Amino acid sequence: xxxxxxxxxxxxxxxxxxxxSNLIILLPERDTSAPWPAFPFMKIxxxxxxxxxxxxxxxxxxxxxxxxxxxxRTTLSTLRAELTTHELLRLARKHAxxxxxxxxxxxxxxxxGIRQRALRHRAAEAMLAALLAGAAxxxxxxxxxxxxxxLRAVTCHGLGDSFDYRRIQAECAGNSLARELTALxxxxxxxxxxxxxxxxxxxxxxxxxxxxxxxxxxxxxxxAFLAVAQxxxxxxxxxxxxxxxxxxxxxxxxxxxxxKGICYDTGGVNLKPARHMHGMHEDMQGSxxxxxxxxxxxxxxxxxxxxxxxxxAQNHIGxxxxxxxxxxxxxxxxxxEVMHTDAEGRMVLADxxxxxxxxxxxxxxxxxxxxxxxxxxxxxxYSGAFTNRDSYIPTLxxxxxxxxxxxxxxxxxxxxxxxxxxxxxxxxxxxxxxxADHIIAARFLQRFAGKGPWIHIDLAAGxxxxxxxxxxxxxxxxxxxxxxxxxLDQKIME
Ligand SMILES: [Zn+2]
Numbered sequence: 001x002x003x004x005x006x007x008x009x010x011x012x013x014x015x016x017x018x019x020x021s022n023l024i025i026l027l028p029e030r031d032t033s034a035p036w037p038a039f040p041f042m043k044i045x046x047x048x049x050x051x052x053x054x055x056x057x058x059x060x061x062x063x064x065x066x067x068x069x070x071x072x073r074t075t076l077s078t079l080r081a082e083l084t085t086h087e088l089l090r091l092a093r094k095h096a097x098x099x100x101x102x103x104x105x106x107x108x109x110x111x112x113g114i115r116q117r118a119l120r121h122r123a124a125e126a127m128l129a130a131l132l133a134g135a136a137x138x139x140x141x142x143x144x145x146x147x148x149x150x151l152r153a154v155t156c157h158g159l160g161d162s163f164d165y166r167r168i169q170a171e172c173a174g175n176s177l178a179r180e181l182t183a184l185x186x187x188x189x190x191x192x193x194x195x196x197x198x199x200x201x202x203x204x205x206x207x208x209x210x211x212x213x214x215x216x217x218x219x220x221x222x223x224a225f226l227a228v229a230q231x232x233x234x235x236x237x238x239x240x241x242x243x244x245x246x247x248x249x250x251x252x253x254x255x256x257x258x259x260k261g262i263c264y265d266t267g268g269v270n271l272k273p274a275r276h277m278h279g280m281h282e283d284m285q286g287s288x289x290x291x292x293x294x295x296x297x298x299x300x301x302x303x304x305x306x307x308x309x310x311x312x313a314q315n316h317i318g319x320x321x322x323x324x325x326x327x328x329x330x331x332x333x334x335x336x337e338v339m340h341t342d343a344e345g346r347m348v349l350a351d352x353x354x355x356x357x358x359x360x361x362x363x364x365x366x367x368x369x370x371x372x373x374x375x376x377x378x379x380x381x382y383s384g385a386f387t388n389r390d391s392y393i394p395t396l397x398x399x400x401x402x403x404x405x406x407x408x409x410x411x412x413x414x415x416x417x418x419x420x421x422x423x424x425x426x427x428x429x430x431x432x433x434x435x436a437d438h439i440i441a442a443r444f445l446q447r448f449a450g451k452g453p454w455i456h457i458d459l460a461a462g463x464x465x466x467x468x469x470x471x472x473x474x475x476x477x478x479x480x481x482x483x484x485x486x487x488l489d490q491k492i493m494e
């Protein structure tokens with residue numbers, strides 16, 4: 001259900017406030033003696049804060065109800081221009097949580113006294129992003145169905161016509177899709193069911209879709225992908241290639257997105273223990289983020305083609321499953337010595353990147369919940385970024401900072417690859433020591449990504465307990481917002 005975003009230049013009158021159920025007030029940060037900006041109920045709110053000795057700040061949201069007919073549920077914070085986007089998004093979630101708990105039909109935002117237009121825009125963007133993210137319905141299998149989320153409109157006061165609502169809507173659509181797919185239990189999102197869902201989406205969005213099944217992949221000699229897929233009793237694994245081709249700009253060099261879509265990761269023959277296997281249906285989040293980014297970019301009608309390659313498979317245990325010491329040949333002719341069957345992500349991505357690179361994209365970005373070592377290095381608040389273009393590094397950091405989906409770059413120097421020297425094949429899949437595995441995994445992928453500009457995002461922040469930034473669920477859909485910033489604000493392809 002679409003949520004309407006409306007804006008008005010002036011503040012609501014007292015009579016209008018009587019009809020508003022939920023209100024967010026953002027005030028400028030000033031010393032306590034400074035006069036408050038004028039807005040309805042200002043005196044009453046100020047007195048209340050004085051009585052309860054509540055200090056209004058930019059880290060939390062104070063909740064009160066207005067003494068009007070609607071008993072308007074109101075949250076208050078101050079705003080500082082120095083707040084980072086991530087801090088703003090966190091603050092926005094605190095407001096959104098209070099209001100969404102009431103399941104309102106509409107929420108109103110006012111920012112009296114905030115003079116800087118840029119700050120008003122940033123704050124409104126964060127508040128809208130948090131409200132939309134919180135209002136997005138996520139899958140549940142409980143027999144008692146939860147009540148429908150009712151939010152239908154958000155009205156922002158104090159914004160001009162230049163405010164970009166479309167971008168927020170598109171980003172929320174992409175992020176919500178990524179989170180919804182990630183939340184689905186593994187028996188409800190097998191590679192086959194996932195593909196059906198993608199086909200439906202492709203039809204709705206006017207994307208062309210190709211599916212490379214086992215047979216097609218055998219023809220491509222995609223032995224690394226097939227090594228992982230061969231353990232599945234159902235031959236439902238394969239690569240999906242989606243294309244968004246704009247009417248104007250179709251001859252431009254494309255952007256290519258690639259995602260790891262392991263619908264369930266048992267670890268394979270090197271089986272995971274229960275603690276680590278729990279939650280492994282989320283190992284397809286990279287593909288969901290690539291798909292979500294494609295959805296957002298095509299809704300925004302970007303003027304360049306976007307291809308999206310999804311590596312859909314499961315990593316099973318069984319008599320046919322690949323094993324340690326197997327040697328397989330990838331589609332670019334590279335022979336790989338299998339070292340650990342739980343390093344399946346880099347195997348399926350190797351062939352997917354190699355095939356995707358044939359499109360000669362202007363830029364290729366892949367997303368994967370790839371390594372535990374990236375989580376050890378960064379925790380789950382940041383994701384790792386890797387690139388074969390050093391000149392991108394400041395841009396990647398900037399996109400993370402400005403979007404609030406923060407990434408930090410890791411080195412990709414050639415000598416890391418010494419760890420992957422194999423006695424029998426061209427390269428080892430991984431090491432058994434696990435030292436700097438996120439870097440070694442990226443070096444491995446680089447062998448398949450071609451010579452063109454390439455960025456690899458290791459989604460350490462794909463799951464953060466309690467949610468991250470403005471996102472209220474553990475699974476974050478991290479990457480869609482970052483990617484939009486990278487392309488549309490940092491303009492990395494120009
Ligand atoms: Zn694995």
